[in-house]
Amino acid sequence: MIHFKKNKEFRKKLKSAIKKGTLGLIDIGSSKIVCIIIKFSKIDNTAKNFDQINETNSFAYRVVGAATKKSIGIKKGEIVIAEEVEKTIRLVIQQSQKMAASIIDEVVVTFSGGNPISKNLFQEINLQNKSVSSSDISFLISKFDFSAHSEQREILHAMPINFSLDEKTGLTDPRGLVGQLLGLDINLITIKKNIIENIDQCLRNCQLNLAGIFYSPYISAKSSLVEDELKLGATCIDMGYGTTGISIFYNHQMVFASNIRFGGANITSDIMQAFQISFNEAERIKTLHGGLIITNLDDNELIELSFSDENKEYYNYDRPFISRSELISVIRPRFEEILEEIQLSLEKTGFEHFSSKRIVFTGGGSQLPGLYELASEYFGSRVRIGRPMRVQGLPQALQGSQFSAIIGLAIEINNLQDEVWDFDIPTNLGPGQKIKSAVNWVKDNW
């Protein structure tokens, strides 16, 4: 039996930061580290008119500071060189603090990588035809054996996604209903050990407290999927630089998440090797001229290989120009490989049995022209290139789809998903705690 002590501590810090008013959000990505600072304002209790109460948001928030910097020392979403990452985090924090003119102590982090494994667990209890109470749910959660999963790996998310009562299923809140068998599905995402500890250590060296950690495919789906897609079910594919994240949503809950260790960086290194140019130059022509569908016009379109590169003598610049069709013919096979990998891992989940086979592409890689046509060949017609939602106060420069993770984090913090550690899991109570829980019970009921 594990107590999720660390996760509960995160939640406590997060709540205190929200109470204090400012919170930092950091996206530790393979290509860039983004930090935004959001400021909360309390709910307007003086609102008398019903229209004045904003029901969708539990509290108003606003982005007051933002900074983004190229990351060094991160490979496939995992920290490789801690010192370099620390330095970059420091720079990003410093700049966004300057913009916000306020200090942050608590940060929430999103990251990809760590080789996540998503597992759905199911347990049920016998209620003997009584109405479901919150203590029943806590008891049900305590029946799950999380410790078996946390031996080799670490639990990142453990979300209750579905309650079932006898034959009824798809319940979000079964409290008050009468039934016999109460069942619960939990989506458990585990990652490799010590990844959270590494991030925590990095932040502690920057005098910051970690107040929560979220998995980035889950987070970027929150910003890219619209309400109907969340309800009816959709797959969000976050095409990052180092990794490509997959998350499947159904009935507002994430039912599956996975990670493919291919990304935009692989395409860039292919270009680099194909044309014997530097990495930066390859990245430049990929973002400016890259594409996925060759047309006749592309044969004639010549791309100039820059000579301003400082170490150009090491590279073969005998050819000053390449045609765009050549570039596309390098990009496309690698991209098809990524799509194949996506399809493979979707097949494993039984994606074809889903009623809604909607696929939403987001992330920096989704900006490649021709993705829509290529992806709809692979996955059928229900493909959409998603752009993140708008968050109040976010700079224009940070509204592209490569920032969908950080925007999703702001949305998620505003409307937190319940996790297992948010419930009071009953343990063997000592005498002092019994009184405490009795007091809490009185408080809750009156």
Added chain:
Amino acid sequence: MDQIKSYPRPSKIRYRLERVWLRRWFRKLIFYLSLTVIFFILCLFIFIYSNDWIKLANFKNYFRNNLFLRPELSVSKLEITNANLDLVNQINAILKLSFPINSIQLDINNIQKIINKIDSVESSNVRINDSGVLLVEVIERKPVAVYREKDELTLIDLKGYKINSIFSRSDRKDLPLIVGTEGNYKVKEALEIYRLLSINLDEIRGLIRIGKRRWDIIFKNNMRIKLPEKNPKRSLRKFLSSDKSHLISSNNFSIIDLRFTNKIILRKLIEEIKNPLIKVN
């Protein structure tokens, strides 16, 4: 992927300093610390100079010499124009200025008020010249008549302001005499009556305002012309242009009464009275 080069980023110390600077308590601390430092410097200054109080007095003198006694600011002279000698002496006596004086210390508006309060001054203009001269331009009141009230003779101007008193009527024989309460309020009318008579002033003793409403003209030979309340000038002009005007020059009557529009009432001198009233017309 490892080819991304390192780029300059802030050091740990700088990062920590900036974070400390963003803390509110630290800023408050700096603020109060700087306040106390300033306070101590002031205390030190006073401590050093308080041993030698003469130095502090010198400090005062230094300011006085350097600020108030600058030649650009000093006023050296008072010039009064358009005024007779009596008025000049009067103004000098009232202002009591000792030159040189600093122009900052001079209140020009106040000086102008004081000068305007003098009876014989109608208006004045006070300013300071470029060459450090306090210029006072005075417009005096012009005496037009002598006014007697309770055995006191005063000169009055056209508006009836009392300018200054004189000792005897013979001092200003050139000006007509006006007597009677509130006679000075109707100086203009009185003067016009004088002009109508067009006689040498010596022949007329003066005009008396009677009951604050009408005029009497008194001649040297105690003859009196009683003028009506309404339109005294018209009735006088009518009388003078009529064939009865010679009655003035004849010394036979003590009173010529013009108060009635359609008749003139004459009173003979006492020694000649046989019929006290002679009705003309």
